[in-house]
Amino acid sequence: MNIRFFAFAALAMSVSAFGQLIPTGGAVGQNDGQFQIRYASNLSFGESVINLTNSGASSTVAGSTTFVQNGEICANLYAYSPDEQLVSCCSCNVTPNALNSLSVKADLGTNTLTPIIPSALVVKILATPGGTACTAASAATVALDGSTLVRGLLAWGTTIHALPVTVGTPATTYGVTETAFANAQLSAAELARMTGLCAFIRANGSGYGICKSCKVGGLGGSVK
Numbered sequence: 001m002n003i004r005f006f007a008f009a010a011l012a013m014s015v016s017a018f019g020q021l022i023p024t025g026g027a028v029g030q031n032d033g034q035f036q037i038r039y040a041s042n043l044s045f046g047e048s049v050i051n052l053t054n055s056g057a058s059s060t061v062a063g064s065t066t067f068v069q070n071g072e073i074c075a076n077l078y079a080y081s082p083d084e085q086l087v088s089c090c091s092c093n094v095t096p097n098a099l100n101s102l103s104v105k106a107d108l109g110t111n112t113l114t115p116i117i118p119s120a121l122v123v124k125i126l127a128t129p130g131g132t133a134c135t136a137a138s139a140a141t142v143a144l145d146g147s148t149l150v151r152g153l154l155a156w157g158t159t160i161h162a163l164p165v166t167v168g169t170p171a172t173t174y175g176v177t178e179t180a181f182a183n184a185q186l187s188a189a190e191l192a193r194m195t196g197l198c199a200f201i202r203a204n205g206s207g208y209g210i211c212k213s214c215k216v217g218g219l220g221g222s223v224k
Contacts, residue, residue: 096152
């Protein structure tokens with residue numbers, strides 16, 4: 001209890017040290033992908049998928065002769081159960097124009113910090129520099145002033161919805177929908193809490209609470 005108290009006391013002090021909203025700056029459309037959020041529901045009845053790609057918005061070297069393009073992105077994922085607990089976190093390297101796919105239940109929901117496998121998850125993603133800067137600890141060490149957030153990460157997700165035969169009757173079938181993650185405003189308090197809880201999981205979870213299948217560092221590609 002004392003360790004947890006001091007950890008959250010440190011978070012509170014860090015939040016008070018700077019403004020309440022992380023600056024995203026730039027012209028319209030220039031901050032896309034820095035912080036995104038989406039949900040996946042009805043995981044007890046089927047799998048949901050997250051697809052990640054990198055638009056190249058953070059690239060500065062075209063690599064026309066060497067075929068090496070910079071601007072890799074580290075997608076830092078944070079999965080929350082419906083009762084607001086952070087149950088897992090991890091980081092995935094995404095190269096420009098690559099496609100990375102994650103299974104929500106298999107990758108984010110089966111190695112949770114708590115023994116219960118959630119029937120739904122809220123997934124948040126922070127985009128930071130990738131390549132060798134993307135490590136297993138990246139999701140726990142994002143700069144609290146938001147200075148390392150980058151643009152260019154795009155994410156889509158599927159989820160399952162109940163389809164009742166008639167109004168007022170229990171669902172007998174389920175349909176799948178896919179939509180893009182929503183870009184959201186990030187507060188300093190939320191950033192501090194996300195990274196702080198992820199750091200706590202890494203330090204005290206004994207390996208639980210770490211997402212499966214993600215690749216970090218170097219070249220990206222499929223996480224499967």
